[in-house]
Amino acid sequence: MAKGRRGFGEGLARPVSDRRRAASHRRPGRRGRQGRIWSSPERQIRLKHVLKGDGRLGHDLDPLDHAPKDACGVFGVWAPGEDVSKLTYFGLYALQHRGQESAGMAVSEGSRILVYKDMGLVAQVFDESVLRTLRGHLAIGHCRYSTTGSSVWENAQPTLSSTEAGGLAMAHNGNLINTPELAARLPADSIRATTDTEVLTALLSRHGGAGLEDAAAALLPQVKGAYSLVFMDERTLYAARDPQGIRPLVLGRLEKGWVVASETAALDIVGAAFVREVEPGELITIDERGVRSRRFALADPKGCLFEYVYLARPDTTIAGRGVQVTRVEVGRTLAREHPVEADLVIPTPESGTPAAIGYAAESGIPYGQGLVKNSYVGRTFIQPSQTIRQLGIRLKLNPLKEVVAGKRLVVVDDSIVRGNTQRAIVRMLREAGATEVHVRISSPPVAWPCFYGIDFATRAELIAGSLSVEEICESIGADSLGYISLEGLIKATTLPAERLCRACFDGTYPIPIDRDNVGKYVLEAAGQ
Ligand code: SF4
Numbered sequence: 001m002a003k004g005r006r007g008f009g010e011g012l013a014r015p016v017s018d019r020r021r022a023a024s025h026r027r028p029g030r031r032g033r034q035g036r037i038w039s040s041p042e043r044q045i046r047l048k049h050v051l052k053g054d055g056r057l058g059h060d061l062d063p064l065d066h067a068p069k070d071a072c073g074v075f076g077v078w079a080p081g082e083d084v085s086k087l088t089y090f091g092l093y094a095l096q097h098r099g100q101e102s103a104g105m106a107v108s109e110g111s112r113i114l115v116y117k118d119m120g121l122v123a124q125v126f127d128e129s130v131l132r133t134l135r136g137h138l139a140i141g142h143c144r145y146s147t148t149g150s151s152v153w154e155n156a157q158p159t160l161s162s163t164e165a166g167g168l169a170m171a172h173n174g175n176l177i178n179t180p181e182l183a184a185r186l187p188a189d190s191i192r193a194t195t196d197t198e199v200l201t202a203l204l205s206r207h208g209g210a211g212l213e214d215a216a217a218a219l220l221p222q223v224k225g226a227y228s229l230v231f232m233d234e235r236t237l238y239a240a241r242d243p244q245g246i247r248p249l250v251l252g253r254l255e256k257g258w259v260v261a262s263e264t265a266a267l268d269i270v271g272a273a274f275v276r277e278v279e280p281g282e283l284i285t286i287d288e289r290g291v292r293s294r295r296f297a298l299a300d301p302k303g304c305l306f307e308y309v310y311l312a313r314p315d316t317t318i319a320g321r322g323v324q325v326t327r328v329e330v331g332r333t334l335a336r337e338h339p340v341e342a343d344l345v346i347p348t349p350e351s352g353t354p355a356a357i358g359y360a361a362e363s364g365i366p367y368g369q370g371l372v373k374n375s376y377v378g379r380t381f382i383q384p385s386q387t388i389r390q391l392g393i394r395l396k397l398n399p400l401k402e403v404v405a406g407k408r409l410v411v412v413d414d415s416i417v418r419g420n421t422q423r424a425i426v427r428m429l430r431e432a433g434a435t436e437v438h439v440r441i442s443s444p445p446v447a448w449p450c451f452y453g454i455d456f457a458t459r460a461e462l463i464a465g466s467l468s469v470e471e472i473c474e475s476i477g478a479d480s481l482g483y484i485s486l487e488g489l490i491k492a493t494t495l496p497a498e499r500l501c502r503a504c505f506d507g508t509y510p511i512p513i514d515r516d517n518v519g520k521y522v523l524e525a526a527g528q
Pocket of ligand 1: 246450
């Protein structure tokens with residue numbers, strides 16, 4: 001069966017037709033998008049096998065110090081009469097920041113589920129001709145950053161499986177923490193991929209005659225960890241969220257149907273009105289009879305605090321509060337907690353921008369742009385040469401010498417992981433003529449790894465796991481360093497502390513972790 005796309009009908013895999021093969025003609029590293037180059041004398045040469053990039057330049061420019069990475073964006077739509085593949089495409093496009101390794105969607109017109117997925121960004125995976133072949137009235141979509149299982153085509157989502165009644169496709173944001181225990185319930189060799197989502201799909205597809213809704217309501221209470229799920233059979237869209245509601249998931253309304261998405265920003269972009277969040281421990285079913293809700297577990301909300309700091313889009317709303325407003329308030333608190341005499345407040349673009357605005361407003365120090373970000377980092381897919389790699393951070397950020405020279409700077413960033421990035425920024429600003437560089441961070445020190453779907457380093461690799469704030473300041477070469485307090489950050493969200501997961505800051509994990517059974521390669525290590 002062709003790689004880009006797989007089809008299921010009435011529970012049986014069918015060979016793809018020639019037309020469908022045309023829609024699944026690409027796989028990165030093997031076959032490429034048609035490209036064109038111009039040469040002199042003016043002559044057009046068509047390139048048939050231009051290798052498609054994998055986004056590594058953007059993500060692994062400094063492989064020892066990447067920013068925290070999210071574990072995916074999910075999107076689902078049930079809307080007869082609408083172009084659901086286009087809606088899913090634009091929904092995923094809005095959620096691209098949550099996962100940039102692979103993208104995919106599953107579509108059904110009522111009798112058969114088709115899945116198309118590939119490595120790369122949403123705009124690389126899909127084009128008009130692919131979307132034209134994905135017709136139906138319901139669809140789910142996914143953009144992935146890998147937290148369980150390698151970043152390979154087989155692990156891209158949506159997953160697809162057959163059931164007694166037909167097909168099942170699933171997309172998942174989050175990370176399970178009892179994957180080996182769940183995988184042990186499956187017959188050997190029953191899963192193809194090495195992801196927690198594949199295990200969940202395989203378990204759910206073995207529901208016998210119970211029906212997917214009842215099967216999910218029975219299975220999900222046994223699943224531990226973070227999961228915001230969208231899944232579907234040929235006629236029905238489902239959405240579910242773990243009892244802690246660690247990752248976000250929202251429900252929206254279209255004129256002719258319904259949408260579920262990781263963030264409210266994706267609803268805005270497809271013209272859906274926000275209805276409400278999918279509640280922690282809630283399973284939602286959407287079909288021609290409307291939206292039905294049932295609870296499979298008591299809610300024990302522990303939303304991810306880091307979504308406010310960095311992960312979610314600034315134009316997203318979480319628990320009724322805009323992320324941008326929260327980040328600006330964090331900056332104000334940071335200015336009160338860590339004041340300093342300076343001439344200019346600058347952000348590390350773009351994630352430090354709202355907090356820098358808040359810091360400047362509260363402190364009265366002028367706000368300016370002292371670092372320019374190359375907006376297209378992450379969109380070029382040529383591997384950097386060794387010379388370029390040594391320039392490191394400059395490929396992403398470049399200082400505005402006229403702005404920073406001779407100034408005492410406050411540089412506001414969202415977090416410090418290993419410290420390499422901040423060390424490079426401080427050095428670069430000093431070389432550009434800054435007389436003082438004071439670093440302010442809009443999260444508390446990240447000292448503990450996340451097991452619920454964010455890819456931080458291990459505790460040993462996190463700079464705050466072993467060094468004090470003073471030692472980190474010295475390590476990055478700043479004149480001073482100040483992190484917002486955990487209390488200050490929580491207060492800015494306006495949520496009670498007990499409703500938030502903050503384990504990466506204080507080491508208190510709301511869902512107990514068995515460290516022998518977690519890790520990105522837990523299934524690969526077990527030989528699954
Ligand atoms: S450990 Fe940190 S990143 Fe992970 S869910 Fe909790 S708050 Fe979010």
